[in-house]
Structure formats: C-alpha cells, structure tokens
Amino acid sequence: MNKELIINSLTSEVEIALVENNKLVEIHKQKTSNSFNVGDIYLAKVNKLMPGLNAAFLDIGKRKDAFLHYTDLGPKLPSVIEYTKQILNKTPGYNIHGMDLTKEIQKNGKIQDVMDKKTLLLVQILKEPISTKGPRLSCEITIPGRYLVLTPFSNAVTISKKIVNPDERKRLQVLIESIKPQNFGIIARTAAEGHKVADLHDEITALELKWQTIQDNIDEAKGPRKVLSEADKTTSILRDFLTDDYHHIAVNDKEIYSNIKSFMSNIAPDKLKIVEHYTGKLPIFEHYGINKQIKASFGKTATMNSGAYLVIEGTEAMHVIDVNSGPKMSKSEMNNTALTVNIEAADEICRQLRLRDIGGLIVIDFIDMKNPDHKKALNNRMIELMEKDRAQHTILPLSKFGLMQITRERVRQALTINTDETCPTCNGSGKVQPTILLTDEIERDLIYLLTNKSISKVNLSVHPYVYAYLMKGLVNIRVKWYFKHKKWVNIRQNSNFALTEYRFYDVAEDEIRFT
Known part of the structure; x- marks a missing residue:
C-alpha cells in the first residue's frame, strides 16, 4: 500500500491529509490558536468535587475548568499526588526513581475519598473540548515516543498486541526490563518490532528528559499551568503513523518542512x-x-463506484448510516448482490469513520440479507477493515433487523466540512424571482434600448426555461412585443445561463451593456 502525507499550512490552521492508494482516508486540522491538545500535561488544582457524578472539575490555568472522572484517575493516583506535593515543596533530592509507590486506589471507589478540594496533581488531556464541554482529563500519564511509551508511577512492561511473533515478544520483554528506569513502566509499540537495544535505549533516554522537563516546570510553578506540550499535530502524526508504506510527504510551508x-x-x-x-x-x-x-466525501451522502450510496446523519449522541443500493440495481439483482454492495459499503463506512473522526455510537442499516453465511462474511469483513483504525472500537454482529452497532472512541469533535456552494441564481436564499416578473424586467430593458439607442436589430439570450416561457403558444410574448413595439426580437436559449440571467446583443453579436 502506498501512503502519502499532504500538509497544507494556512494562516489560522494547519491541515494534514493522509492518503492511501490515492484515496483520502484521514484529515486532521490544528488551529494555531488551539488552547488544548490531546496529550498535553498540566499541573492542576481540584476546584469542585461532584460526588453525584463521581468526578471533579479541575483548574488547569485556562478559562474553562476540565473534567476528571473517577475511572480516569488510574490506580496510582496516591503516588501522583504525593510526587506533585513533594516537588512543589522542593524536597531536597526527591525524584520519581527513589520514591516508594503507594498503595493503589480501589477500582470502584468514591472520588471524595481519594482527593480533596484544592488538591494539586498532574493530569493529561484525554479528550479535547467537545461542544460546550471542557476537556476531559486523566491521571494516567503517558509520554509517547516512536517505539515506546513511558508510563510514570508504574513498573509494568507491556508489548503491543499487534506484535504477534512469540519470540519477538519475549525478546522485547527481556530487553526492555533490563534497561527500564525505576518507577517507569514501558509500553512497546508496534514500531519497536525488530529494533536493537541501542534504538530503544536512546528513546527511553529522550523520554526521561521529557519527564525531567515536567519536574522542572512543576518546581517553578506558582499555580495551575501546562508543564509539557504534546508535539505539534504534524510531528505527532509522523511519530504515530510513519511506516515503510509511506513514500511521499509534501508540505507547502518552509518552517514545517524544516521541522519535519x-x-x-x-x-x-x-x-x-x-x-x-x-x-x-x-x-x-x-x-x-x-x-x-x-468535496466528494463530506456531504450528507457518499457515493460508491457501483452506484450504491451512504446517507450519513449525526447528532451529539449518535450517528446513523443508511446503505442504499442506488437506482441502477433492480430487486432481482439485489437478492444476488446484496452481499457485494454491503461489502463495498463496509469499506466506505470504515473510511468515512476515520475521515470524519466520528465517535460514540454508530448504527449502520445495511441492505437486508437472508443468508446467515453472508451476514457472517460481512461482520468478518468489517472487523478486518476496522483493524486499520487507531481509535478504540467495538463491533457488534448484525441484529435480526440488519443493523450493526459500532462504538468508536471519541477524542475530539467529529470533523464537519461544509461542501455546499452558494447558488449563483438565488444567492443562497433558496428563492428566485418569479418568471412573470422577470419578463417585465426584460421588457423594461427592451423599451430602454428601443427608445434611447439606435439599434436596428436586437438579439436576446436567456435560460432554456425562460426561453420556453417566452415562446409558449401561437401568440406568445415575443409576438406581443412585436405588436407593441414594432420591433422583432430574436430570442435564443443558452444552457450556461443562470435561471434569471439574460443578455442583449446587437446585429454584430456584441453584448449591449446598460452602464
């Protein structure tokens, strides 16, 4: 598979397009004024405890408070709070390597039992603000690299499930445990497969330096503030996506080009x-x-090569996708080719989920199939296609009504791009001047030409619909103009004209202008 990354730098934002085999599959946008980025790490202060929600609102130094639920605290919360407290108190020689990790919190506990109002702690942006909601936080800090992810306040070593070779998994496990710093867990990413100890050791060293930056910024802090910024969108995408499949990266900005x-x-x-x-x-x-x-992908409908199409509707709570066979397929054909259309639709649906970054609950209404083997084949194909999607997701089998439910991780607002263009005839109002009034306007201009300009012959070009109206009947409007003004008007139709557009021409076919 050939992959490309096309980066468009604008004044107010950077747009990043991911292309697979010449087909757009993802588009990311980062505004230059964006206050929150997923992965940013903050020193935060608890502003309000909400026992009813089992959550808290935290001040992170921004205008809007951020949301922290008990399920996002992580088991090592007491260690996070203790570490933050000791660094803020400037305890001599204190660092994460020498601290004793405290007892883990209960999985189903209450938030008021593990923190108080005004508690200071380290948090990380888990989800960007969506609609009127502020950002969502987590206390399970992760510092990602190209091959590894550093997880402070842990000593666990985890290998990516996508590394399936048992010998390679064992090699990485032993290797990482031998070079892992104390009180730091490590997650080996898929990209770590096959890499030597020197590559992994260098990355651990680089990630530890980032942690030292966090500690230094906490030490200097006088209140809630950002202590580590996630890499800009372009760099983070390169870090997470770059594989041997990529053969081209193009960018129109010299500074971003140099950074890349x-x-x-x-x-x-x-x-x-x-x-x-x-x-x-x-x-x-x-x-x-x-x-x-x-333009072709972000409308309400998405058309496929066979003529079948998707209708995509969304609310804040859920998205619904309807698969339609299109007008080219008869009922007799549909019985035989429903599976083919559904498989094609599954491919486009997976692309649309990534492209629009649709999250939450997604309900898909596929074309009905009676054959159980066909249903199983469609479900297996959907699972296979969704393996390309980095977002966490769950796919349920087809229900007896032919519906498939998917839940997909929602990290940010679904991407919407308005592909409609303003109608040149009505200027977006949805209404045009009545034809009967248009003919009055044309006649007024005609009278002006005949009385104020010495023109021997007048040619009039109009839209085909207006032409049909003017020429309707034996005693049509053109004949009435002749009897009224004693001048024959040659009327022509032009399909390139807007509905209410018209122009006059003289005998030499030069346009007659009124200004």
Whole structure:
C-alpha cells in the first residue's frame, strides 16, 4: 500500500491529509490558536468535587475548568499526588526513581475519598473540548515516543498486541526490563518490532528528559499551568503513523518542512528523501486532488463506484448510516448482490469513520440479507477493515433487523466540512424571482434600448426555461412585443445561463451593456 502525507499550512490552521492508494482516508486540522491538545500535561488544582457524578472539575490555568472522572484517575493516583506535593515543596533530592509507590486506589471507589478540594496533581488531556464541554482529563500519564511509551508511577512492561511473533515478544520483554528506569513502566509499540537495544535505549533516554522537563516546570510553578506540550499535530502524526508504506510527504510551508526534516533525521533518517517542500503555483490540496476528494466525501451522502450510496446523519449522541443500493440495481439483482454492495459499503463506512473522526455510537442499516453465511462474511469483513483504525472500537454482529452497532472512541469533535456552494441564481436564499416578473424586467430593458439607442436589430439570450416561457403558444410574448413595439426580437436559449440571467446583443453579436 502506498501512503502519502499532504500538509497544507494556512494562516489560522494547519491541515494534514493522509492518503492511501490515492484515496483520502484521514484529515486532521490544528488551529494555531488551539488552547488544548490531546496529550498535553498540566499541573492542576481540584476546584469542585461532584460526588453525584463521581468526578471533579479541575483548574488547569485556562478559562474553562476540565473534567476528571473517577475511572480516569488510574490506580496510582496516591503516588501522583504525593510526587506533585513533594516537588512543589522542593524536597531536597526527591525524584520519581527513589520514591516508594503507594498503595493503589480501589477500582470502584468514591472520588471524595481519594482527593480533596484544592488538591494539586498532574493530569493529561484525554479528550479535547467537545461542544460546550471542557476537556476531559486523566491521571494516567503517558509520554509517547516512536517505539515506546513511558508510563510514570508504574513498573509494568507491556508489548503491543499487534506484535504477534512469540519470540519477538519475549525478546522485547527481556530487553526492555533490563534497561527500564525505576518507577517507569514501558509500553512497546508496534514500531519497536525488530529494533536493537541501542534504538530503544536512546528513546527511553529522550523520554526521561521529557519527564525531567515536567519536574522542572512543576518546581517553578506558582499555580495551575501546562508543564509539557504534546508535539505539534504534524510531528505527532509522523511519530504515530510513519511506516515503510509511506513514500511521499509534501508540505507547502518552509518552517514545517524544516521541522519535519529535523524530526525525521532522528527517527527515520533513511526516509528523508521522501519529504518535499511544495512550491507549485496551485494550492497544495488542489494540486494533489485533496480538495476534490473533500468535496466528494463530506456531504450528507457518499457515493460508491457501483452506484450504491451512504446517507450519513449525526447528532451529539449518535450517528446513523443508511446503505442504499442506488437506482441502477433492480430487486432481482439485489437478492444476488446484496452481499457485494454491503461489502463495498463496509469499506466506505470504515473510511468515512476515520475521515470524519466520528465517535460514540454508530448504527449502520445495511441492505437486508437472508443468508446467515453472508451476514457472517460481512461482520468478518468489517472487523478486518476496522483493524486499520487507531481509535478504540467495538463491533457488534448484525441484529435480526440488519443493523450493526459500532462504538468508536471519541477524542475530539467529529470533523464537519461544509461542501455546499452558494447558488449563483438565488444567492443562497433558496428563492428566485418569479418568471412573470422577470419578463417585465426584460421588457423594461427592451423599451430602454428601443427608445434611447439606435439599434436596428436586437438579439436576446436567456435560460432554456425562460426561453420556453417566452415562446409558449401561437401568440406568445415575443409576438406581443412585436405588436407593441414594432420591433422583432430574436430570442435564443443558452444552457450556461443562470435561471434569471439574460443578455442583449446587437446585429454584430456584441453584448449591449446598460452602464
């Protein structure tokens, strides 16, 4: 599979398009003024405990408080609070390596039993603000790298489930345990597979330096504040996505281009040659066909090659996707090809979920199938396709009504792009001037031409609908104009005209202008 990353830098935001086999599969946007990024780490203060919700609202130094639920505290919360307290108190020689990890909290406890109002602690942005809600927090801090993820206040070593070779899993487990710093857990990402101890050791050292930055910023803090920023969107996507499948990265901004080259020289120096600074005349998204794909993909309907299409509707609580066979397929064909259409729809649905970043509950109404084997095949295909999706998800089998339910992790607001264009005829109002009034307007201009300009012959071009109205009947409007003004008007139709557009031309076919 060929993959590309196309980066469009604008004044107010950066747009990042992920393309697989020339097909747009994800688009990410990062506003330059964005206050919150998933992964940012803050020193926070508890503002309000909400026992009814088993949650708390925390001040993180921003205008809007952030939300922390008990289930996001993590078992090591007492260690997090104790560490934060000791660093703020500037206890000499205190650091995470030498501290004793305290007893874990109960899985189903109450928030008022584990923290008080005004408690200071480290938190991480888990979800960006959605609608009117503030950001959601977690106390389970993670510092991700290219190959490994550092998890403070833990000593567990976990290997990605996507690494399936048992010998490689064992090798990584033994290797990481031998180089792991005290009181830091490690998660080996899929990208760690096959890498030498030197690569992994270097990354652990780099991640430890980030933790030291957090400690230094806490030490200097006088209140809630950000203590570590997540890498910008472009760098974090490169860190998480870059594989051997990528053959091209194009960016239209010199500064971002330099940052990418610098980042790539550290994590994948052999891939430097695939990075291009785009300087063409056309906008970068237009040059690579991204704009056209956005226009085709973000409407209410999404059409597939067979003529079948999806109708996608969403609310804050859930999204509903309806699969339609399209007008080209008869009922007799549908009995035989329902599975084929549903399989094609499954592929497009998985793409749309990633592209629009749709989260929460998704209900899909597939075309009805009677054959149990066909239902099983569709369910298996959906599971296979969704393996490409990084967001956590659960897929339930088809119900007896032909409905499939999917839950997908919602980290940020679903991406919506308005692909509608303002109608040039009605200017977006949805209404046009009545034809009967249009003919009055044309006649007024005609009278002006005949009385104020010495024109021997008048040609009138109009939209085909208006032409049909003017020429309707034996004694049509053109004949009435002749009897009234003693001048024959040659009327022509032009399908390129807007409905209410008309123009006059003289005998030399030059347009007659009224200004």
